[in-house]
Amino acid sequence: MTHPRRTTYWDYIHVEDLLSLQGGLPEDIADPSNDEVLFITVHQVFELWFQLVLRELNSARDLFGRDLVQEQELSGAVASLRRISTILAVAADHFRVMETLPTREYLEFRKKLMPASGGQSAQMRQIEILFGLDDRDRVPLGDKDWHMNILREADGSEGPAYKRVAGQMEDGPSLRDAIDSWLLRTPIDGVAHEDPDADVALERFISRYLAAHQGEVEANLEYSKSIMEGDAAHENLEDRYRWEAKSAEKFLRPSEDEGGARIARIRAAMIFIETYRELPLLAWPREVLNELVRVEQRFLIFRQRHARMVERVIGSRTGTGGSEGVKYLDETALRYRIFRDLWAVRTLMIRPGATPKLERPEFYGFRSDG
Numbered sequence: 001m002t003h004p005r006r007t008t009y010w011d012y013i014h015v016e017d018l019l020s021l022q023g024g025l026p027e028d029i030a031d032p033s034n035d036e037v038l039f040i041t042v043h044q045v046f047e048l049w050f051q052l053v054l055r056e057l058n059s060a061r062d063l064f065g066r067d068l069v070q071e072q073e074l075s076g077a078v079a080s081l082r083r084i085s086t087i088l089a090v091a092a093d094h095f096r097v098m099e100t101l102p103t104r105e106y107l108e109f110r111k112k113l114m115p116a117s118g119g120q121s122a123q124m125r126q127i128e129i130l131f132g133l134d135d136r137d138r139v140p141l142g143d144k145d146w147h148m149n150i151l152r153e154a155d156g157s158e159g160p161a162y163k164r165v166a167g168q169m170e171d172g173p174s175l176r177d178a179i180d181s182w183l184l185r186t187p188i189d190g191v192a193h194e195d196p197d198a199d200v201a202l203e204r205f206i207s208r209y210l211a212a213h214q215g216e217v218e219a220n221l222e223y224s225k226s227i228m229e230g231d232a233a234h235e236n237l238e239d240r241y242r243w244e245a246k247s248a249e250k251f252l253r254p255s256e257d258e259g260g261a262r263i264a265r266i267r268a269a270m271i272f273i274e275t276y277r278e279l280p281l282l283a284w285p286r287e288v289l290n291e292l293v294r295v296e297q298r299f300l301i302f303r304q305r306h307a308r309m310v311e312r313v314i315g316s317r318t319g320t321g322g323s324e325g326v327k328y329l330d331e332t333a334l335r336y337r338i339f340r341d342l343w344a345v346r347t348l349m350i351r352p353g354a355t356p357k358l359e360r361p362e363f364y365g366f367r368s369d370g
């Protein structure tokens, strides 16, 4: 007779396996120092977090990649995004543990790592690709395929790391593309995107929004001028505020090169959702946009936190992977933005009292008793 399984902690968590993985390079005869075990362990902990981030990213991407996303499913996507940003925040804090590694003790074993580098973290690359980082935006580190070539085995062959990332590149769409296709279908002013009147409704919303925005910019400019003195200060303010008005126009009326009508609709949807977020049908979409910005913010902070830890431990020396070290890392933190438009929307938002009146609030589940 078979007994029901009496599960133990060690079998379920694979504790013995897990604790046997910090031995360092197989050819090393001496046991690694405490510092080296710390170095290996912290990297392993990160890789485990990355694995979870990838799972959640995949779920969110799969949802938004579908042709129809039900409102009630959005809470699941929001939960995935929240989990990702929480993991990234906690993981960034782990760099504090890494900082207990003094420079000289690190130098003791650093040479044998070369040319290995965190740049060979296949899961990190997968995360970037799945989010939607464009290869053209990468900070170059050698030839154009450097980020793939460093994933090759020592003999140049394509091992597991290379295959993981190559597989990820085949597995579209990215989260950003999936979100774009979802946003594209957002009804604007109660008119669905496949409706024959969709373009008219979109244009009406854009021109009314831009007019309201322009009014706010002018009012803010006048107010700023009234509380600041001097011609130079006024000229400066005029330049600044005119730039705001111009960039709003450019954002909502992109040229054909920038994506034309398709991008205009996606951007208008972002603004529409943010502006009328108190309407029941827009509450969850707005949470999605909010969580996307939060995830990206955490990711940027993660990159910056890594760079500061690196600076503290190795200063500005060359990385084991051959990059300019901290300079390269700071550049990635500045350049790697995925949801640029969601950030740009922050510059364009206007206060509730100045927003154009919604054409059909009832379409979004809003009932007025009056």
Ligand code: HEM
Binding pocket: 042, 043, 046, 047, 098, 101, 106, 116, 117, 118, 119, 120, 121, 124, 306, 310, 313, 314, 318, 319, 320, 321, 322, 323, 324, 325, 326, 328, 329, 332
């Ligand atoms: C003392 C500890 C560490 C030092 C000195 C360090 C240093 C560096 C340097 C200099 C680079 C640039 C590439 C190169 O030239 O090698 C890099 C890249 C990277 N490191 Fe670290 N690192 C440390 C710990 C960690 C940890 C714990 C993680 C967690 C997984 C990590 C993840 C990464 C990743 C993902 C990259 C690639 C970044 C990119 O290309 O965008 N590093 N690291």
